[in-house]
Amino acid sequence: MTVFLIRRFTQSILVLFLVSLIVFIGVYTLGNPVKLLVDPRATQEEVAKITRDLGLDQPLHIQYATFLKSALKGDFGNSFIHNISAIKLILQRLPATFELAFVAICITIILGIPLGMWAGLRPDSFAGRGIMAGSILGFSLPSFWVGIMLVMFFSVKLGWLPTMGRGETVALLGIEFSIFTPDGLKHILLPAINLSLFSLSLVIRLTRAGMQETLPLDFVKFARAKGLSTRRVIFLHVMKNILIPIVTVLGLEFGAIIAFAVVTETVFAWPGMGKLIIDSINLLDRPVIVAYLLVTVTIFILVNMVVDILYSLLDPRVRLGEKKE
Amino acid sequence: MTREESILDVKGLKTYFYTRDGVARAVDGVSLSIQPGKILGLVGESGSGKSVTGFSILGLVDHPGRITEGNLLFKGKDLRKLNDKELRDLRGNGISMIFQDPMMTLNPVLRIDLQMIEAIRAHDRSIDRKSAFSRCVEALQQVGIPEPEKRLKAYPHQFSGGMRQRVAIAIALLNKPDLIIADEPTTALDVTIQAQILHEVQKLCRENNTAMIWITHDLTVVAGLADQVHVMYAGKIVEEGVTGDVIDRPLHPYTVGLIDSVPGNNHRGKPLKQIPGMTPSLLNLPEGCAFRLRCSRADEACSKVPPITEPVEGHKVCCFHPYLPSPENRTA
Amino acid sequence: MKQNRQPENGKQPVGAQSPAARFVANFCESKLAVIGFIVLVLVIMIAVLAPYISPQNPYDLAQIDFMDGRLPPGEKSPDGAIYVLGTDDQGRDMLSAIFYGLRISLGVGVMSGLAALIIGLTVGLISGYFGGRIDSVIMRIVDIQLGFPAILIALILLAILGRGVDKVVIALVASQWVYFARTVRSSALVESRKEYIEAADCLALGTWRILLKHLLPNCLPPLIVVGTVEVANAIALEATLSFLGIGLPITEPSLGLLISNGYEYMLSGKYWISFFPGIALLITITSINLVADQLREIMNPRLRK
Numbered sequence: 001m002t003v004f005l006i007r008r009f010t011q012s013i014l015v016l017f018l019v020s021l022i023v024f025i026g027v028y029t030l031g032n033p034v035k036l037l038v039d040p041r042a043t044q045e046e047v048a049k050i051t052r053d054l055g056l057d058q059p060l061h062i063q064y065a066t067f068l069k070s071a072l073k074g075d076f077g078n079s080f081i082h083n084i085s086a087i088k089l090i091l092q093r094l095p096a097t098f099e100l101a102f103v104a105i106c107i108t109i110i111l112g113i114p115l116g117m118w119a120g121l122r123p124d125s126f127a128g129r130g131i132m133a134g135s136i137l138g139f140s141l142p143s144f145w146v147g148i149m150l151v152m153f154f155s156v157k158l159g160w161l162p163t164m165g166r167g168e169t170v171a172l173l174g175i176e177f178s179i180f181t182p183d184g185l186k187h188i189l190l191p192a193i194n195l196s197l198f199s200l201s202l203v204i205r206l207t208r209a210g211m212q213e214t215l216p217l218d219f220v221k222f223a224r225a226k227g228l229s230t231r232r233v234i235f236l237h238v239m240k241n242i243l244i245p246i247v248t249v250l251g252l253e254f255g256a257i258i259a260f261a262v263v264t265e266t267v268f269a270w271p272g273m274g275k276l277i278i279d280s281i282n283l284l285d286r287p288v289i290v291a292y293l294l295v296t297v298t299i300f301i302l303v304n305m306v307v308d309i310l311y312s313l314l315d316p317r318v319r320l321g322e323k324k325e
Numbered sequence: 326m327t328r329e330e331s332i333l334d335v336k337g338l339k340t341y342f343y344t345r346d347g348v349a350r351a352v353d354g355v356s357l358s359i360q361p362g363k364i365l366g367l368v369g370e371s372g373s374g375k376s377v378t379g380f381s382i383l384g385l386v387d388h389p390g391r392i393t394e395g396n397l398l399f400k401g402k403d404l405r406k407l408n409d410k411e412l413r414d415l416r417g418n419g420i421s422m423i424f425q426d427p428m429m430t431l432n433p434v435l436r437i438d439l440q441m442i443e444a445i446r447a448h449d450r451s452i453d454r455k456s457a458f459s460r461c462v463e464a465l466q467q468v469g470i471p472e473p474e475k476r477l478k479a480y481p482h483q484f485s486g487g488m489r490q491r492v493a494i495a496i497a498l499l500n501k502p503d504l505i506i507a508d509e510p511t512t513a514l515d516v517t518i519q520a521q522i523l524h525e526v527q528k529l530c531r532e533n534n535t536a537m538i539w540i541t542h543d544l545t546v547v548a549g550l551a552d553q554v555h556v557m558y559a560g561k562i563v564e565e566g567v568t569g570d571v572i573d574r575p576l577h578p579y580t581v582g583l584i585d586s587v588p589g590n591n592h593r594g595k596p597l598k599q600i601p602g603m604t605p606s607l608l609n610l611p612e613g614c615a616f617r618l619r620c621s622r623a624d625e626a627c628s629k630v631p632p633i634t635e636p637v638e639g640h641k642v643c644c645f646h647p648y649l650p651s652p653e654n655r656t657a
Numbered sequence: 658m659k660q661n662r663q664p665e666n667g668k669q670p671v672g673a674q675s676p677a678a679r680f681v682a683n684f685c686e687s688k689l690a691v692i693g694f695i696v697l698v699l700v701i702m703i704a705v706l707a708p709y710i711s712p713q714n715p716y717d718l719a720q721i722d723f724m725d726g727r728l729p730p731g732e733k734s735p736d737g738a739i740y741v742l743g744t745d746d747q748g749r750d751m752l753s754a755i756f757y758g759l760r761i762s763l764g765v766g767v768m769s770g771l772a773a774l775i776i777g778l779t780v781g782l783i784s785g786y787f788g789g790r791i792d793s794v795i796m797r798i799v800d801i802q803l804g805f806p807a808i809l810i811a812l813i814l815l816a817i818l819g820r821g822v823d824k825v826v827i828a829l830v831a832s833q834w835v836y837f838a839r840t841v842r843s844s845a846l847v848e849s850r851k852e853y854i855e856a857a858d859c860l861a862l863g864t865w866r867i868l869l870k871h872l873l874p875n876c877l878p879p880l881i882v883v884g885t886v887e888v889a890n891a892i893a894l895e896a897t898l899s900f901l902g903i904g905l906p907i908t909e910p911s912l913g914l915l916i917s918n919g920y921e922y923m924l925s926g927k928y929w930i931s932f933f934p935g936i937a938l939l940i941t942i943t944s945i946n947l948v949a950d951q952l953r954e955i956m957n958p959r960l961r962k
Contacts, residue, residue: 015801026817140943142893142913144900145935148920152928163924216387218429224385225424226444226496227417230409251875252804259809266901267920279814281903289816296809304804313532315434316480 077287086287097272104196116207138201147194147267164269191268199253210242251307330360338395349607353560376561421497426441427490429617430479438477464495487518559615566640576642622646683955693947711753753814761911764869770830777837783847807832878956885949
């Protein structure tokens with residue numbers, strides 16, 4: 001286990017380093033932010049001064065070394081636009097995105113697993129077919145368009161739910177939360193549903209496929225032949241087997257949801273870091289772009305690690321230390 | 326045959342599978358009865374409906390299969406009239422079952438102790454985990470598993486095939502059932518382990534006075550184990566009787582074919598005998614006697630369903646042209 | 658056996674029912690897939706024939722009238738033409754805009770799907786056939802990239818590259834080639850261990866000949882399935898990126914841009930400007946997915962009952 005963690009950790013550092021290099025070179029060699037920053041009527045000298053101030057006149061490897069040194073201290077430079085520390089800007093927006101992602105993953109689990117089980121137990125029933133058709137739709141529907149439609153229907157047409165923003169928030173441990181106020185809950189509902197749609201469809205399909213694969217196995221029949229209740233057979237014997245792939249996918253989906261929050265946050269004007277990155281890309285706000293990408297990649301690496309550990313806890317046949325390369 | 330009170334009485338059992346391609350008559354009018362402490366061998370090729378017979382008794386026939394007709398009397402109770410709860414109480418308690426593939430019968434992600442204790446507590450909630458655990462230890466000892474306390478904490482993948490089957494047998498024996506249905510429990514095992522397990526099962530059944538239905542395709546297993554043999558073909562019992570009678574003086578051409586195709590019964594150097602043709606699809610059985618297309622004795626009469634006759638006392642057969650016990654009939 | 662090949666796969670052994678006919682028969686087993694296929698053909702035809710069947714050329718300024726802006730569906734213009742799906746803020750006929758948008762969306766999707774296929778195929782074949790160190794390096798890269806969702810990869814690249822059709826295609830290809838590479842590699846790995854490849858090796862046939870003539874055809878069935886799915890994904894991803902404003906430039910109004918353009922009017926109840934392009938997008942993606950689902954079904958012998 002420790003061996004595994006150490007190896008995993010070094011590998012993660014390597015990936016982070018590589019990503020930082022690619023992103024840095026990419027972002028810093030293409031496009032010139034100075035042009036965006038200064039007044040079009042500025043003189044050559046003024047442009048040169050700003051370039052110097054931002055350190056953009058240095059050769060690339062020097063720039064990267066400077067960048068890496070301060071990045072290790074958690075400093076990605078100041079946002080060109082907002083003029084505050086880029087990492088601070090990201091961290092300010094992070095809780096909103098996490099809150100949204102958390103609610104979305106909860107919806108996925110609470111709805112996805114039971115629906116998938118139902119569809120797996122009664123594949124030929126009307127409900128079973130309906131659930132599967134719905135999940136195909138969930139795969140095919142582009143998430144931004146669904147978001148728009150949700151706004152159109154529930155907000156514009158019915159007027160039940162607000163269209164944008166986080167609504168009223170309440171501070172807990174210095175972090176603002178929407179889910180603890182009635183108004184905030186109303187605001188988070190539509191974006192969270194929108195964000196969960198894809199992973200919901202995925203979990204439904206996965207659960208159903210798992211049920212259909214596991215139910216005909218001998219050990220299920222044997223469990224029934226022991227006189228166990230149907231509930232125990234399905235919720236313990238079958239579920240524990242299906243849960244292994246589901247947990248893996250849920251972990252990976254949490255990462256994907258964070259990435260897809262970019263779309264949902266744009267549609268619902270949710271003030272998270274996804275919205276921030278789109279604005280920053282459009283404004284060529286390099287420090288924020290780089291900080292966002294590295295923060296996101298770190299989240300991904302952490303999530304993948306947690307998934308691997310959970311996997312070994314759920315499946316007795318997997319021992320992390322002995323895992324083959 | 327002694328008319329002792331039988332523990333299980335099956336009469337005219339029909340289990341059909343309603344598939345998209347038609348109705349498969351997997352079990353088509355099977356009758357059998359078994360007395361306490363006796364072992365009944367149910368012999369047939371794969372697809373002959375012997376496993377489905379076992380599942381039907383426990384009410385474990387999966388969709389799209391259904392018991393359409395017949396009586397299942399267990400200790401005088403009609404099993405078909407039981408509700409779900411009563412059926413559950415019966416499974417693993419009154420009747421338990423052992424499956425063919427030991428690699429598949431235990432849940433791979435649950436520990437052995439959990440899988441054994443739940444089998445006890447499913448039928449008696451008043452037993453606490455501790456005493457349930459010690460009963461499991463005993464049961465494992467009975468089937469010859471060393472260091473049972475330690476092994477109980479293990480997962481199935483840490484056992485060999487033979488050991489797993491012993492665990493499965495121990496689970497089947499946990500609640501001292503009156504009847505065990507064993508569905509080819511030794512087929513997937515090595516011959517030496519098969520012999521050990523056969524021996525132990527036989528001993529345990531005698532000790533506990535447990536009746537057993539031993540489902541197999543292997544006549545040699547039945548010969549040394551069972552008190553009675555039923556031979557099944559395409560969903561029907563074609564011959565039944567005391568083991569010695571059926572093995573030594575078979576009546577049905579199919580049974581004769583089965584016995585002749587056992588390698589040991591042929592003289593060395595002679596080609597091995599076989600039954601021509603293939604097991605027919607259950608969806609597409611010939612009219613009348615299902616065996617007639619593979620049978621050397623078949624004639625026009627066989628296109629009608631043959632009656633069940635009892636040419637020798639206690640030895641029944643379902644055939645128009647059985648090998649009656651007169652010397653000129655046995656042409657080898 | 659791998660008998661279910663695409664009809665255009667050419668030379669099939671003579672005799673028996675031709676595999677192409679069997680393929681068609683198998684495909685038609687699912688009514689939904691047939692409907693999907695018909696719809697898809699229609700969509701493709703609309704995209705190809707857009708200039709000839711559209712009521713107007715929505716990007717010819719002479720043909721659009723600013724006064725007709727934001728008319729609801731079914732409304733008549735002063736000169737008598739009926740806007741079946743309404744008009745956008747510029748007075749463009751939405752139906753025509755959708756036909757033209759379909760052209761761009763499908764074009765970008767198919768183009769990047771094909772490019773990703775070719776790159777993934779090459780890399781996958783090399784990885785699977787040669788194995789060893791090349792294989793482990795390539796697969797490590799693929800594994801790492803597969804750990805991140807496609808949209809994030811595209812986002813990173815577009816953040817670096819900026820906007821433009823070529824850049825969107827590059828971003829789509831870069832985020833999708835791994836799916837092809839992984840698929841091809843695994844079937845190439847299975848195939849290259851089979852005897853006929855060993856036999857070809859023993860005959861000292863050239864490496865490229867073995868790769869292209871023997872290995873490639875056997876990797877095709879799974880590749881076709883992945884290819885279909887990935888074209889649908891590319892279309893959806895392009896629409897998403899365009900909606901976010903980091904995809905195609907406004908000079909290339911794909912369906913995603915049309916939706917994005919209509920979003921601001923939707924809050925005031927003028928739903929049709931984003932609604933109908935979305936429906937067109939949905940129909941396109943769903944029909945491709947339905948076809949892909951059935952292809953997967955018939956090409957996977959393990960799933961066939």
